[in-house]
Amino acid sequence: MMIALNAVSFRYPRGNWILKDINLHIESKKCTFMVGPNGGGKTTLGKLMTGILKPTLGDVFVDKLNTKQAKLYQVGTKVGYLFQEPERQIFAATVRDELAFVMELKGIEKEVIEQRVEVALVRFQLQEVADSFPFQLSRGEKQRLALATVLMNNPSFLILDEPTTGLDVERKERLSEIIRELKKRGTGMVIISHDERFVEKHADRIIIVAGGGARDGG
Template sequence: MVKLLDSIGLKSVNFGYIKGKKIIKNIDIDINIKDITCIIGPNGSGKTTLGKLMMGILRPDSGEIYLVGEDIAEMSLGQIGRKIGYLFQNPEKQFFSNTVEDEIKFIPEIKGLDKKYIEEKTALLLDLFQLNHIKNSFPLKLSQGEKQRLALAAILVNEPGYLILDEPTKGLDVERRKVLVQVLKKLHGEGIGMTVITHDYAFIDQISDRILKMHEGEIVEDKRNER
């Protein structure tokens, strides 16, 4: 297979959680890392599973996955995580701090980044995602929409080059959804591509370059969206 340097490539990827029950069926696809690619499809069609395979959280039973030319089978989750920011469908799975503010600062502090830089960046993200008024709250006690925004802020503070977002608009009201579209468009303008798993058609229409539709573990439709 050609290892394209501008894509995430899946070659004959198969996966099942249980032996004998395939959830991802022989998927072959190249996803351009500059695009905003939306993955749609009914509940249980395998969207989240595909995202986790691309992120290396799950490993394929057979087939290969390349991240800008590198075989992810040879990469640790940490190495992949330095290149891709991943938003879980249930964002509370990624919280481990006692306050909203600390949740955003956690990884940059571990990395030993400059204190002033962390303070400024955190303030910016608290503001951008309208989290200032709850910056001292306990992350697990937030509303669904607040959790979603916090999880995104905690991902973006690491300045990932690519994003995989599993239902990022879930739990967001119309206003906050608009803000998120603006934020993602701005990131895209800065050269950050993303794969967005979503059921939100208005969102897809506004933001996607390409739409992949899944059904029972296969990609059954692949089209460009002329924005």
């Protein structure tokens, strides 16, 4: 499993180039951080890696799937993506439903779903709000819920866009544990972050994204 970007450039129609001629190979089983200044193109790069955005020039391969041709759900079975704004990816009526609903659509048995939901609620400290309306949670709770739903799929690769935003020290430590756990399991990760301590703690590789380019650093 790997993500490869071959000579990738990106811009929105009629916009300026956001990324220019990027060549990157990201192996799984590693924790790769993307760092760099605001507006440097980190989020855009992350979205290219999941096929949410398609490259203007060049190709992005997710485990041999070319994102230009692949459907989102095909990439989605391999790669989990955490949006910078958690509100963008939560939409069910309760926290419990949010965790369960994809499995329901896939036709998984009820008991199995319930059991997995309980595990996730505990793991992400969401028991207290299990029956609350997701939009009324605090920012940190929304973030944890979003991450929990992404992990329900057991993706072999994860892309996290600023996962520490809105997390307090204790919750950050909890997130660190989860990352260590995932690493042990062999889940590849690309994490976009400017939280320097967090980067130091987990990075196997650091990519600096700035001025439309990406290079290895630090």
